[in-house]
Every structure is written in structure tokens, then in C-alpha cells.
Amino acid sequence: MGETAERLVEVWRGEFCESDHRGHVAVWHADAGLIWGLGDVDKVFLPRSSSKMIQALPLLETGAADAHGLTPAHLALACASHSGMTVHSDMVTAWLADLGLGDADLRCGAHYPYHEPTRDRMVCAEHAPGQCHNNCSGKHSGFLTVTRHLKAGPEYVDPDHPVQRMVKTAWEELTDETCPGYGIDGCSAPNFASTVKGFARALAQFAAANDGADARQTAMVRLREAMMAHPLMVAGEGRSCTRLMEAMGHRAAIKTGAEAVFGAIVPEHRIGIAVKIADGATRASEAVITQLLAALGLIEAGHPLVREYTHGPILNRRGIDTGHYRLTDALTGWRPAL
Amino acid sequence: MGETAERLVEVWRGEFCESDHRGHVAVWHADAGLIWGLGDVDKVFLPRSSSKMIQALPLLETGAADAHGLTPAHLALACASHSGMTVHSDMVTAWLADLGLGDADLRCGAHYPYHEPTRDRMVCAEHAPGQCHNNCSGKHSGFLTVTRHLKAGPEYVDPDHPVQRMVKTAWEELTDETCPGYGIDGCSAPNFASTVKGFARALAQFAAANDGADARQTAMVRLREAMMAHPLMVAGEGRSCTRLMEAMGHRAAIKTGAEAVFGAIVPEHRIGIAVKIADGATRASEAVITQLLAALGLIEAGHPLVREYTHGPILNRRGIDTGHYRLTDALTGWRPAL
Numbered sequence: 210m211g212e213t214a215e216r217l218v219e220v221w222r223g224e225f226c227e228s229d230h231r232g233h234v235a236v237w238h239a240d241a242g243l244i245w246g247l248g249d250v251d252k253v254f255l256p257r258s259s260s261k262m263i264q265a266l267p268l269l270e271t272g273a274a275d276a277h278g279l280t281p282a283h284l285a286l287a288c289a290s291h292s293g294m295t296v297h298s299d300m301v302t303a304w305l306a307d308l309g310l311g312d313a314d315l316r317c318g319a320h321y322p323y324h325e326p327t328r329d330r331m332v333c334a335e336h337a338p339g340q341c342h343n344n345c346s347g348k349h350s351g352f353l354t355v356t357r358h359l360k361a362g363p364e365y366v367d368p369d370h371p372v373q374r375m376v377k378t379a380w381e382e383l384t385d386e387t388c389p390g391y392g393i394d395g396c397s398a399p400n401f402a403s404t405v406k407g408f409a410r411a412l413a414q415f416a417a418a419n420d421g422a423d424a425r426q427t428a429m430v431r432l433r434e435a436m437m438a439h440p441l442m443v444a445g446e447g448r449s450c451t452r453l454m455e456a457m458g459h460r461a462a463i464k465t466g467a468e469a470v471f472g473a474i475v476p477e478h479r480i481g482i483a484v485k486i487a488d489g490a491t492r493a494s495e496a497v498i499t500q501l502l503a504a505l506g507l508i509e510a511g512h513p514l515v516r517e518y519t520h521g522p523i524l525n526r527r528g529i530d531t532g533h534y535r536l537t538d539a540l541t542g543w544r545p546a547l
Numbered sequence: 548m549g550e551t552a553e554r555l556v557e558v559w560r561g562e563f564c565e566s567d568h569r570g571h572v573a574v575w576h577a578d579a580g581l582i583w584g585l586g587d588v589d590k591v592f593l594p595r596s597s598s599k600m601i602q603a604l605p606l607l608e609t610g611a612a613d614a615h616g617l618t619p620a621h622l623a624l625a626c627a628s629h630s631g632m633t634v635h636s637d638m639v640t641a642w643l644a645d646l647g648l649g650d651a652d653l654r655c656g657a658h659y660p661y662h663e664p665t666r667d668r669m670v671c672a673e674h675a676p677g678q679c680h681n682n683c684s685g686k687h688s689g690f691l692t693v694t695r696h697l698k699a700g701p702e703y704v705d706p707d708h709p710v711q712r713m714v715k716t717a718w719e720e721l722t723d724e725t726c727p728g729y730g731i732d733g734c735s736a737p738n739f740a741s742t743v744k745g746f747a748r749a750l751a752q753f754a755a756a757n758d759g760a761d762a763r764q765t766a767m768v769r770l771r772e773a774m775m776a777h778p779l780m781v782a783g784e785g786r787s788c789t790r791l792m793e794a795m796g797h798r799a800a801i802k803t804g805a806e807a808v809f810g811a812i813v814p815e816h817r818i819g820i821a822v823k824i825a826d827g828a829t830r831a832s833e834a835v836i837t838q839l840l841a842a843l844g845l846i847e848a849g850h851p852l853v854r855e856y857t858h859g860p861i862l863n864r865r866g867i868d869t870g871h872y873r874l875t876d877a878l879t880g881w882r883p884a885l
Contacts, residue, residue, distance in 0.1 A: 223731060255563055526655060526656025
């Protein structure tokens, strides 16, 4: 993964570069194709949760979402790695009840919420987490909605299940690649592989989609609009996806993924961005995506979030400034010609 | 940090290498000098908490430890990044009381214990953490003991404070280098820089030290013996330092540090080992040090901990095997000639 990766982010402590992060970046324009890249854009990778909007396409394309009266907030949750705040788990629980299903029908596994106050309340109340608290439970509720709609079997994370076959078909069409395989994700769903540029291409199709053009494009518009309209549903309080989307004010849909993947859909520029940090460090993927969003003018370069994610400071236990991030020239040198 | 680093650890998911980690390794023999290296052994780095046994030398060399009746468990705690279990925080609190001091005299800052059951008990009891719960509070109690013994001022983390000047002198003598500077650590103490091989050299001096030879060597013996005799005091339940030292049965003293540093003192072979992963990922520094300890025969290659840290499996939320670690040939090819 790292052999051909470009150095992107340095972590400084005092006068020493203490650690650094390398990775791959691809920016794809729906009309012009690949307009920028760093590292190896042909690298095959697993986009993990940053591809949830692709995994949600069957939910709309089959008509399942409308048949079950799903709102944009539900669609945002289907694309989410949520923090398990009450607003997330309550919506999942109600959604499953509407389907005549319950927590046991999910196949994502249980874990405590990422949102610490919620986790702590549950721990202190001796309330064990359910699968509804899993950060992927919205995606899985979407899968279950399609499964019910198609009257398919309950093992919807099986790679041969109709819903996963539909995801794979959409995946190959949007990336314009023959999918080289999949990994099993933290939530047990198959996660399809592509090149970095192929994933950027897929996100560019979301960016350039027109409502009403066809079922696929309409689905892509609805999902990207849902994510931008409901940043809190896509992640949670204090999380980078939520904070950056709120700061951009409906100008981009962005999504993080495990092992330091980040994807962005930018409708006004008709581009998709894919970021993969070779070592899997989220602090670096957050720094890189923030820099690219700022370079595109989607968030002011002087916005406090830009400084926080791309520079720091890195504070210690007493709030003392011990260091900072520094982005490499390869990354900061990009001047988008759009 | 990463330019000259060697690829050491791969993270696989299904048939894809999803992430990887590069780094620097130095193995120093007290008599033969540098006997093996990977990456750039001349790289300057910050050893962070893996250097706590060096930072504890003034505690013994000044006579402060004996004047205050410190036991081997106290010495192990002075070298610890502890988990804030009751056994740790209680010892710190009693230690400070013996000095006529209290929590407010520490300069490490407060944070909740790493040990989750302890943290959860405190949260549910609305018991805010003190500085005694800081993972570095044992080191700081050691600093305070020296400070009291020398009747020096209370701001013991000031780089010009007598205790820090003594640490720096020991640092330069053991690394045989002019210290190029320091960073401020998470606990606010200065953390001195060295080359990777210089730090391995320092640890080799600990390995080869003879009790009674001189004050420095006696201090080094007492600290390494204290760490090996009290693995739980050096880290905590479930932590790699504790588990690996327990498994090795008093054959090596090892210590992790933030940003993926690991150090090892191996008395029977008179060697010191320094590991720095360029990107700061602890999963990789743990894999590398475990492999090296196994290569040295200090832990059976078939021990479950060796497989856990060097291979996995990486399980998901439902306990499904989704992937594993794979060490590169550069690392596994080492056949120590000792």
C-alpha cells in the first residue's frame, strides 16, 4: 500500500518531525476525467465506509425507500458511520419496527456508541449496546429495507445476496472497473475494492448526477442531498464529516472510512475526491480532505476547522502546545483549475 | 521520518493489503555495538515514554529513592505508562503523601485512566480524574522525590530544572551523543531526542549493567529488575508491556511510547532494541517488538501472544475473521547471531 504513496502529512513535536503519513489522492472530474493525483491513483484499495452512498443505491433504485416512506434523514443515516447518539439509534429502532423487524435482524454486530456521553450513560445504567448502536446500523437498515422489498432472504451481508449483487453492479458501473474482489468490513458486509481513481470517478458521478435524468442519477442526487442536508445523521457531534459538512453549508457531501479513507462529492465542480492514507491514520485523512476542500474554496482557508485539522496545535494533558501538523508541498501546491 | 523507513508490517483484509507501516529498528550489543538495523538507524527521533527508565536514573543516582524507602514496585511505577488502575493511583497517592505532597504538586495533568473498568467506575461515580491517574504520574512522583531530596524548586518539568538537567546528562552519556534537543511530552516533561541507534545503545547499557560496579550501573540494574519483577506496575491489565513481560518471565524489560516507539532491554544477551514506526501506529510497534523478542528466543514463537501481536486475526464486531497482520521479510529474516 505504501510503496508508491506520496508523503502528505507530517506530525511535528517541537523542532522534530516526529511522525509522518503517506498516501494516495485522486480528483476526478465528471467530464474531464482524472484532473489531479498524488501517490498511485491506480492503487487498488478498500474504500470502507466512505463508499456507503454507493452501497445505498439499491435502496432507492429498487423503489424500496419510497415504498417504505423513508425521509432524507433516513437516507443520510443509510450513508452514515454514526456515533450512536440517541438521534441515530432511535431512528434505526423505529425504522426496523416499521419494517416489522427488530435489532436481532441486523447483521452488523453490537458495540457501544462512539459518542462518549451516550456510551457513558449506557454504561452507568448497565444498558448493553444493541446492534442499533453499531455505527453502520443505518446502512444495514437500508439493506434490510431492500431485502424486505425484494422478499429476499435474511442473510443480506452474504456477498451472493441480491442486495450485495446490486451493490456490486452499481460499484462496477460507477467506477468503470471490473471489481477485483472484496474484504469483509467491520460490520460484516462485503466492501468492494477499486482503484483510488476508480472510487474518485464513482464519487464524481454522484457530483454530476441530475435529478430526473434516470433512476441511477436521481438516486445519486437524493443521497448526496440527504447527506448535505443532515450532517449530524452522517456521523455525529464532534466528528469531522459532520463538522466539515456543517461548515461548508450544503456544498459538498463527504464521508470518512476506517483505515484512513475519505471521499468527497462536490456537485458545483462536478468532481469526486478519493483519499487513502497508506498507514490507516485518520488524523492524516482528515488533514488531507480538509486541505482539498479548502483548496476548492468550499470552506474558507481561515476557518478554525481548517487550522484545526490541517495544523493543530497538538495540545497535551495540561493544554500546552506541544506540536502541530504540517502538510507537504505536494499537497498544498494544488491549484485547482475548474 | 518516513523517507528512509523500511516496510515492516502489512495489514491485510481478505486478499488485499489494506494498510502498511514502515519504520526504523536498531539492535545494539553492549560489546559489539550495532549488530542489526532496518530503515535509518541514524534517524533522530523522540523516544517518548519508552525512555522512562533513563528519566528515572536521577531518582536512584542521587540517593533519593533509598532516602525515601522506595520499593522495586515504586521504581517500576516510575518507569511506567500505567493504566490508572487502583493499584497504580493508590501507590502514587501514598507516595506523594510520604513526600508531604499531594496531587496538585504533580505537573503531568489529569486524564481518565486507560483501564476502562476503572474509568467507567469513576465516570458512574462522578469522580473526576486527578493527576495521579495520568499514565505518567509514577515518573512524575519520581521527579518530585528527586526534587524534594535536592530541595529544588517545584517546577520540575522545566528543562532547566536540576532533575531535567540530570536526565539530560545521563541521556547523553548513555546514547554517547550530543542531545540535539527535546520535545514537550504529553505529560509536559521534556523528552530528549537521539538517533534510533543511540537509544538502542542506551538500552544496551541497561542490559549489560552490573550491580555494584558503580552508581550508574547499580541504578540501571535496579530499574531493569524492577520493571521485570513488576510488569503490572509498568503498564496494566491487557497492555502489551505487561503481557509480554509476564510471558517472558523476567528475561527482558520492555517499554512502549507514544507515536509507536518501543524499547527493550535484554540482559542475557547484553542488547538494547529501539523501534520507531514512522507513522506512529502502536499496532505496528507492538508487532515489531514481539517479532524481535521471539527471534531472540525470549518468548516461544508458538506462544499465543506472538501470534496475536504479529498476525492477529483482526476480528470484526461479530467476531468474524476479516484479516491479519503480515510482517515483511526484512523483519522476519533476522537471525540473531549472539
